Amino acid sequence: MTTYDGTSDPSHQLSNFMSQMYLTDASDATQCRAFPTTLTKTELKWFDxxxxxxxxxFNDLAKNFLARFSIQKDMAKHAPSLLGIKQGDRESIHSYKERFDKACLDIQNRPMEVTIIGLINSLREGPFSHSICKKHPTSLxxxxxxxxxxxxxxxxxxxGDTSKARFSYPPRDNDKESRKKKTNPQRSP
Incomplete structure (x- = not known):
């Protein structure tokens, strides 16, 4: 069981603990005795x-725990918050897409249309944004x-750009005669 350090949502910790206790069919008294083992130093001081x-x-303990640490509760995120995620000027589409996908994971009950619009409208101007806007995708x-x-x-x-830069060759001199003249100057009689 993971310990609670006070930085995450206390309801998640409580839910995980209660799931573990349910699996072991622990009594109310056992739950009260076991719960402090999931707390770290500062939170254990609160318990003491x-x-x-x-x-x-255990319900009393759970209510006290939530009341004390509810300030750490994760703020609910909503689908319109996706519209605030913009692709950076020099950001690749791959890294933008990863950032967008992470933000989508935080939103429950997210409508597909809002996700599509958020992804498309947040792209910077370029070939991809133009091509995707022309096709009007209807599904994720x-x-x-x-x-x-x-x-x-x-x-x-x-x-392709990096391989060209790595393996660049000097420009070729097509005029062989001029090279010969430079290396073998003619001697006057």
């Missing part, structure tokens, strides 16, 4: 500071397919 006999059941799969194609093209062009 509870007045004696102030907790009569279509957007994913188009995005993957563009990411592959972007990666290939980046690899």
């Amino acid at each position: 500071s509870l007045p004696p006999r102030s907790v009569t059941s 799969n279509e957007v994913q397919d188009q995005t993957e194609k563009c990411i592959n093209m972007e990666e290939n062009s980046r690899l």
Whole structure:
């Protein structure tokens, strides 16, 4: 069981603990005794500071815990917050897409249309944003397919640019005669 350090949502910690206790079929008293083992130093000090006999059941303990640490509760994020995620000026489509996908994970009950609009409208001006706007994707799969194609093209062009830079050759002098004259100057009789 993971310990609670006070930085995350206390309801998640409580839910995980209760799931573990349910699996072991632990009694209310056992839950009250086991819960402090999931706390770290500062949170354990809070537990130790509870007045004696102030907790009569695990529900009491859970309510006290949530009341004390509820300030750490994760703020609910909503689908319109996706519209605030913008692709940076020099950011690749791949890294933008990863950032966008992480933001989507934080939103529950997110409408597909809002996700598509958020992804498309937040792209910077360029070939990909123009091509995806012309096709008007209607499903997330279509957007994913188009995005993957563009990411592959972007990666290939980046690899092509670096390989050209690494293996550049000096310009060739097509006029062999001029080279010969430079290396073997004619002697006058």
